[in-house]
Amino acid sequence: MSAVTTPSADALAQLTPVLTKRWLSPEAWRLEVYETLDGYAALRKALAAHPDDLIQLVKDSGLRGRGGAGFPAGMKWGFIPQEPDGQQPSKPHYLVVNADEGEPGTCKDLPLMMTDPHSLIEGIIIASYAIRAHQAFIYVRGEAVHAARRLRHAVAEARRAGYLGRNILDSGFDLDVVVHSGAGAYICGEETALLDSLEGFRGQPRLRPPFPATHGLYASPTVVNNVETIATVPYIVLGGSQWFRSMGTEKSPGPKIFSVSGRVNNPGQYECALGTTLRQLIELAGGMQDGHRLRFWTPGGSSTPLLTDEHLDVPMDFEGMMAAGTLLGTTAVQVFSDADCPVYAAYRWMEFYHHESCGKCTPCREGNYWMKQVLWRILTGRGTHEDLDTLLDACDNLLGRAFCALGDGAAAPVMSSIQYFKQDYLDYIEGRTAPMFAPDPEAEALVGAYR
């Protein structure tokens, strides 16, 4: 086995064990254990405060959405129209938790729900109280039955203990939570597609405006937040916004769970301050595996443009990643080495987007279908120089021309791999690299193409 390197003091200083700390306690998923570890202390504190003060607290903390887009959570909560105190709103408000984790590379929410489901439920109660919602839903990815199982148990425990249901802890506040399993569709991670799916339809994104804050679930005011965002809230309620801002950078404050996978010695979940660099993350993950040198990586899943070994020291916060021409996304750091082929990577991801495109927008439905075939043609040794132009042309027609971010995401790996690794493409096209896959002699070069 390869030698595991010890991280430097500089890298260790980036660790911020906040959300992940309780994961070390065996059976923290049980209510009785959770309660011995400060569980539901934040809820008691929050229920004694005015809901508007909680919204202000989350605004002051600078917490930004952890599901990829980085929208300020407090602002999202503040968009929910509120009646004066004591008056019932004409339409009910809803909180919907996006637990449809599926962005390639992302694997932070499932372990959180497995090891510490009550932290999510506590966050849900606080957030619902703040936005005056009395019904919340957790939309869990269908395949993640192991996490849904623990969540359903935690909801039942919380209800028995009086943390959910009517008149929670004698506060007069009522809330019910339903754990709703999806059925295998990546697009349902997009918030408006998720809402359509939760309403019992095909998961297809909606045109915005109107935004979910006024016309969300059942055309009612709705906040949709990622699991990690909501699970962060109890810590802000306890520690305050200034403490929260002691981590991370000014515009991207707080801790963040970085999911490191691939050619490192110890892949896993590393909770670090936003602004941590890839160099530090690789150190924390025990260094690169023997015989592997970093070649390319995703900062936040396959929908964020690839970076290379030139970007080892770029701070991984929302601003730093944008400045480097990519996005922070879900901080799903997939580390690939010189043993891995960027053309293959683009092809596999394009297969993914082709499979997961909901079919609503033509550029995404058709563009991914063609790009997947063109990439296959290149990998089977039949590519042409024109193919590179075709790919970039298809990306140009896709980027910014679809209802939702899936289309933009699909263009990311193709455009960035051609930007940084054009030579790899040319080596296949000009025959210097042997085909990765044998062509199927039965199949046409491109199904349905002119030639």
Added chain:
Amino acid sequence: MSTDVFGAHVYERAREIVSRYPEGRERSALLPLLHLVQAEQGHVSPAGSAFCAEVLGLTRAQVAAVATFYTMYKRRPTGDWLISVCTNTMCGVLGGDRTFEALREHLGVGHDETTEDGTFTLEHAECLAACDYGPVLTVNYEYFDRVQADEALRIVAALRAGERPPPSRGARLCTLREMSMQLAGYADEREGALADGPPGEPTLAGARLAQQHGISVPGFDPDTPIKEPAPAEPGHVPPPTAPEPAADRKPAGEPPAKDKRKAR
């Protein structure tokens, strides 16, 4: 017509599922209802679609439009064991591609196909959100971590011999129909199944490293008031150290109960 296929107990469960959702919003129950009919029949049959349509007052076409959109609803009978191999990029380079090929050759079926004896259905899956454990496969949606082709063939051999190899995380294996009941929102009734599967090392890697080096985030005071006073002057940036103790500030409401159990 679907009463011939689905007994009274299925109607009873369907009513329970529908009652989880707000009044007038019954259609939200469609996804769990499709999981329910799949639990009964092993796939979503025309009768299953008709059942959902009848319960929700939809047309069969409306139900079919939804059922065909989602990967987990199977339109043909599935095997006892659904083997899903992740072949997205990361698992693919780490060994998932070879595993899928080995299983395809061994089982003699391709993607979304079932062996003749009805034991196994093979599929290649998109990212299963377990990249730190890659390459992964799932059997009836329970995870087997860091599985290479030889290990995958051993899992298949064990299943064929009537054994139930323990997954790396999550609960012990159950049939796909039992799993579909959980997807429909029912608790796992098996004694001890909930506690199965301690977290693996990748899940704990960062937290463990922090613990080993005695690292924690300083300045955490759980009594910090929720309503913080405005900074002394505009543009004032608080020092990145511990906030002031709460003594000089009024809490926004009642202080949290010291004895957490008392209120229960």
